[in-house]
Amino acid sequence: MKEFFSVEEVAKLLKISHSGVLYHIKKGKLKATRVGKIYVITQENFGDFLKHHKKEKKKKAKGPDQPQLNFD
Secondary structure, three states, X not given: OOOEEEHHHHHHHHOOOHXXXXXXXXXXXXXXXEEOOEEEEEHHHHHHHHHHHXXXXXXXXXXXXXXXXXXX
């Protein structure tokens, strides 16, 4: 596996848009280093993001039921 990934490569791997990856970078969820005008993501940071993202998905799935609205 490569040591660094571009935003485009991460977007393809995650099946999200380029701007979706930038959103995660700007929110601090995906650590990246800016090199000139581009961002590069290390293999380690990408792995950390995937682990954290997996945990978040499980939390949401196990979270409390959403309150039901009644319009009666």
